[in-house]
Amino acid sequence: MTTHTKEEIILKAENVHLEYDNKTILRNINFSIKNIVRPGMEQGQVVSLIGRSGIGKTQLFKLLSGLQQPTSGHIHIQNDQPVRAGDMGVIFQNYYLFEWRTIHQSLMLAAKQNPALKGHETDAIKKSAADFELTDHLQKYPQQLSGGQRQRASIIQQLLKGSDFLLLDEPFSGLDACVLDKVVELLLQVSISDELKTLVIVSHDIATAIAISDTVFILGKEKDLPGATIKKEIDLIARDLAWQKNIKREKAFLETVEEIKNCL
Amino acid sequence: MKTIFQPFGKISKQAFIIMIVMQVMFALVFWHTTSNGLIPQPAKVAKAFFHLLSTRLLLDNILVSLALTVQAMLYSIVITLAFAYLSVIPFFKSIAQFLVKCRYLTLTGLIFIFTLLTKDGSQLKLSLLVFGIVPFFVTSFLSVILNIDKQEYELCKTLGYNNWQTLYEVIIVGKADAVFEILRQNFAISWLMITLVEGLNMSEGGIGTLLIKYNKYNDLTNVLALQLVIFLIGLLFDFLLGTTRQWLFPHTKIAIGGTK
Numbered sequence: 001m002t003t004h005t006k007e008e009i010i011l012k013a014e015n016v017h018l019e020y021d022n023k024t025i026l027r028n029i030n031f032s033i034k035n036i037v038r039p040g041m042e043q044g045q046v047v048s049l050i051g052r053s054g055i056g057k058t059q060l061f062k063l064l065s066g067l068q069q070p071t072s073g074h075i076h077i078q079n080d081q082p083v084r085a086g087d088m089g090v091i092f093q094n095y096y097l098f099e100w101r102t103i104h105q106s107l108m109l110a111a112k113q114n115p116a117l118k119g120h121e122t123d124a125i126k127k128s129a130a131d132f133e134l135t136d137h138l139q140k141y142p143q144q145l146s147g148g149q150r151q152r153a154s155i156i157q158q159l160l161k162g163s164d165f166l167l168l169d170e171p172f173s174g175l176d177a178c179v180l181d182k183v184v185e186l187l188l189q190v191s192i193s194d195e196l197k198t199l200v201i202v203s204h205d206i207a208t209a210i211a212i213s214d215t216v217f218i219l220g221k222e223k224d225l226p227g228a229t230i231k232k233e234i235d236l237i238a239r240d241l242a243w244q245k246n247i248k249r250e251k252a253f254l255e256t257v258e259e260i261k262n263c264l
Numbered sequence: 265m266k267t268i269f270q271p272f273g274k275i276s277k278q279a280f281i282i283m284i285v286m287q288v289m290f291a292l293v294f295w296h297t298t299s300n301g302l303i304p305q306p307a308k309v310a311k312a313f314f315h316l317l318s319t320r321l322l323l324d325n326i327l328v329s330l331a332l333t334v335q336a337m338l339y340s341i342v343i344t345l346a347f348a349y350l351s352v353i354p355f356f357k358s359i360a361q362f363l364v365k366c367r368y369l370t371l372t373g374l375i376f377i378f379t380l381l382t383k384d385g386s387q388l389k390l391s392l393l394v395f396g397i398v399p400f401f402v403t404s405f406l407s408v409i410l411n412i413d414k415q416e417y418e419l420c421k422t423l424g425y426n427n428w429q430t431l432y433e434v435i436i437v438g439k440a441d442a443v444f445e446i447l448r449q450n451f452a453i454s455w456l457m458i459t460l461v462e463g464l465n466m467s468e469g470g471i472g473t474l475l476i477k478y479n480k481y482n483d484l485t486n487v488l489a490l491q492l493v494i495f496l497i498g499l500l501f502d503f504l505l506g507t508t509r510q511w512l513f514p515h516t517k518i519a520i521g522g523t524k
Contacts (some may be wrong), residue, residue, distance in 0.1 A: 058415050069419055087425030096415040100438050100515050109433070141515045161423055 006034040018071035024227035045198030048209035051219030056228040088165040089158030095150040097142040104138040114162035214242040304485040312489035329470040336393035344401035366399040385465030404446040444509035
């Protein structure tokens with residue numbers, strides 16, 4: 001097992017409950033994400049929330065992002081602060097960007113929200129665009145970009161905003177094999193950019209989600225109980241499945257995929 | 265040939281133009297053969313149209329009408345934007361909704377009240393025109409605001425914007441192109457009303473006044489020629505506003521063209 005320690009809690013969901021029209025969507029959601037420390041390197045966290053389509057993943061995504069409030073319960077981030085809209089970087093499933101702004105303008109709007117970048121916004125945009133291979137597309141409008149380019153622009157926008165958390169809703173959905181590998185690489189790159197950088201990936205693509213995560217939470221329904229809840233937490237570091245390239249060929253990996261499938 | 269009568273049939277631009285030319289020709293031939301003594305034939309209307317174009321009378325009256333229309337459009341858009349933007353604040357929402365319902369009021373019934381409220385005929389025409397246009401503008405713009413994609417607001421929230429910043433980004437900046445589209449679509453309404461309000465104060469002239477005069481003397485040839493002028497000016501404005509919108513807001517052109 002790779003040497004590491006789990007330090008302070010950086011995100012905690014406590015007894016989160018969500019109802020719509022007296023129908024329970026999410027029930028008794030409890031989990032926490034801890035800061036993982038690896039000696040000699042900046043190691044962020046990559047957590048996957050896996051569940052079947054229509055189980056309530058997007059609702060949980062919205063609660064975590066602060067865009068929606070739970071019916072009861074709390075979600076806290078660093079320093080025990082309740083999460084508010086704007087605390088998290090959010091990448092929507094369709095990589096939404098303002099259609100009336102060029103990519104440069106959109107990135108500038110985000111950079112201006114980040115006090116740490118004050119006076120250096122343009123340089124930060126140039127650097128990020130170069131890192132994410134978007135330099136040639138900065139003056140374009142979102143409609144002129146491909147899906148992959150939009151996704152990268154969307155990720156840069158939320159990174160420039162300066163949040164430690166990045167929530168991604170189905171980031172692997174509808175991508176072909178080549179683009180999928182690039183996205184995985186990109187997310188791993190983001191995750192090691194800062195010690196506290198934390199990626200929360202909401203997905204139903206089990207294999208890809210496990211391949212880049214250190215922890216997996218399975219969202220599912222329990223027999224005779226309404227609403228979805230966290231049925232299981234899998235520590236992929238303990239199973240020696242985290243932070244490894246070509247992990248998809250390992251036996252333990254395939255077993256874990258099966259285990260999750262059976263749990264859904 | 266078969267394609268032009270099929271649902272969702274696709275034809276080339278050239279074929280589309282040829283089709284339109286043939287349809288217009290057919291309409292003109294039909295008009296020519298069916299018109300009797302009362303309804304002037306197309307050639308006669310065309311002759312009157314070109315004669316009108318060469319007169320100073322038409323130019324002067326067009327300028328009077330255009331000046332009034334543009335003035336009314338400017339006032340209307342300022343009032344519309346103010347109430348539409350404020351409609352996201354609960355206190356002003358009811359006022360904006362009331363303005364929308366004012367579409368059902370007839371101008372004719374309000375002429376006397378407006379006469380009492382205004383100083384002269386010029387002001388009366390302008391006020392009536394603005395009052396006639398604003399409800400349609402507000403209706404269109406409120407519909408744009410109501411149909412804003414929820415994700416636009418959510419993106420603002422994820423960027424940490426407060427409600428005022430969201431209003432500025434999503435509605436004021438984000439829907440600025442829609443203002444032009446509304447202007448373009450509703451120009452026809454103001455152009456339609458101009459003939460009505462100009463009849464109230466005929467001393468200042470205008471196309472409406474000219475139309476009323478020709479109608480009064482049953483000069484149907486000139487009435488139709490003038491209608492043609494009004495129609496063409498409408499088309500010109502439609503084109504100008506559409507082009508200006510695409511020039512000012514390039515993303516609208518991309519959306520239409522689907523350029524990648």
